Amino acid sequence: MRLLPVSSLQPGMRLGKKIYNEEGIILLSENAELNDVIIRRMQLHGLDYVYISDPRTDDVVVEDMIEESTRRKALQDIRDTFRKLSEPSVKGMVYPYLGKTFTGLVETVMDDLRGREDTMIMMMNINSMDHYLFRHSLNVCIYSLVLGLVQGYTKDELTLLGLGALLHDIGKTKIPLSILNKTSALTDEEYNEIKKHPELGYKILKDEPGISLKSAHCAFQHHERLNGSGYPRGLKGDEISDFARLIAITDTYDAMTTHRVYRSAMLPHEALEVLYTGCGTLYEKSKLELFRNHVAIYPLGITVTLNTGETGVVVKIHNEFPSRPVVRILADADGVELKAPYDFDLLESMTTIIKKVDEIEL
Known part of the structure; x- marks a missing residue:
């Protein structure tokens, strides 16, 4: 799954995690298909980010901190x-x-x-x-x-x-x-x-x-x-x-x-x-x-752009070095989506850094 801003959601996308209301009741289940009405309701209720299913990152499991x-x-x-x-x-x-x-x-x-x-x-x-x-x-x-x-x-x-x-x-x-x-x-x-x-x-x-x-x-x-x-x-x-x-x-x-x-x-x-x-x-x-040292600065599933120009999704966080995660590269420096995405560990290349998070410059 990957984490997307609600402003970037498109009809036809499917949820990667449940959405709850304040009573703890499930409003939308995993794999629910989004449409214009649902997306507008998310915006009205103040949701900024949601997890979305994506075959390229279906191995990324984001567990809740408590049951x-x-x-x-x-x-x-x-x-x-x-x-x-x-x-x-x-x-x-x-x-x-x-x-x-x-x-x-x-x-x-x-x-x-x-x-x-x-x-x-x-x-x-x-x-x-x-x-x-x-x-x-x-x-x-x-x-x-x-x-x-x-x-x-x-x-x-x-x-x-x-x-x-x-x-x-x-x-x-x-x-x-x-x-x-x-x-x-x-x-x-x-x-x-x-x-x-x-x-x-x-x-x-x-x-x-x-x-x-x-x-x-x-x-x-x-x-x-x-x-x-x-x-x-x-x-x-x-x-x-x-x-x-x-x-x-x-x-x-x-x-x-x-x-x-x-x-x-x-x-x-x-x-x-x-x-x-x-x-x-x-x-x-x-x-x-x-x-x-104990906060996931770049959350699992978030979209990042490296100083190489490549774009990808954070798929693993190193507990000892949370600022140097593993990024799954999905698109090259020209914005062309890769047919075969690959994982790049920022710990193995100290000259490679994250320059943008969801298009926000660092």
Whole structure:
């Protein structure tokens, strides 16, 4: 299969992976044939990329980072809980189910990640029409746990990190939907309202049974930045918890690689470049390097153009060198499609580099 922008889809193409809605229900199955109506609906629902079947790359298998059943259950629990929290509350009300519900969920996600052959962070915002806040919460949890695993955190530390990452945006349940879903520019007053969500999240979590203060501080501090330019308290350096400094990176990355009502999603290499503009000032260098070394900069199935002029599809990622993948060459430098595509390993030719990703210049 190969990964194509929805803008490049043509009627008659067939899906390579299922497409889900926010309930976890399959909207379109593998091999479903696309038509103009389906393609327009994908665009309207904010899908930027989908996997498409292609005989030349039918050996490329893109596995999800967690099991389908885990993902469905996670989104259901997040959706149900967040919607309840969005309802008007009675003063003094507590939600003792948070710790119980989400601790088990985090442990299941950890088990799924440990069962993978690799620990690479793959694009999660593909083939899904989930509600942004629900999907974002799960993605940040998964990305953060991957980094925690390769960092060698203990099981208890991973559980605390996973809970903090999963619930880092829970304060947004107290922000009016009219502001959260606004498609035009926010006013200063609306932006200041949005900036309240870290403190609102902390207030929800700090006294929750089963939620530690370390996890609660992930909600409180995930928008703080090393140089003190973040919010809500303008903390600097080590004043920010270790977990929150890590989640600051995974939260920003997922936000940039997700389609929003006001902009299209970035590709991983674009988002990583933006993150690195804040290396050492906004984000901790060692954590940013850890993230860079474990993110699939060029996702499996993505179309790339080499400095030789040849065009192909990424078919294998080297875990140790994710920036030097194996590319299946499909067309020569003149754009003529090859009758016999072949695999080219960028690790074997250090002078050959990727110059474009989906026609985007590097």
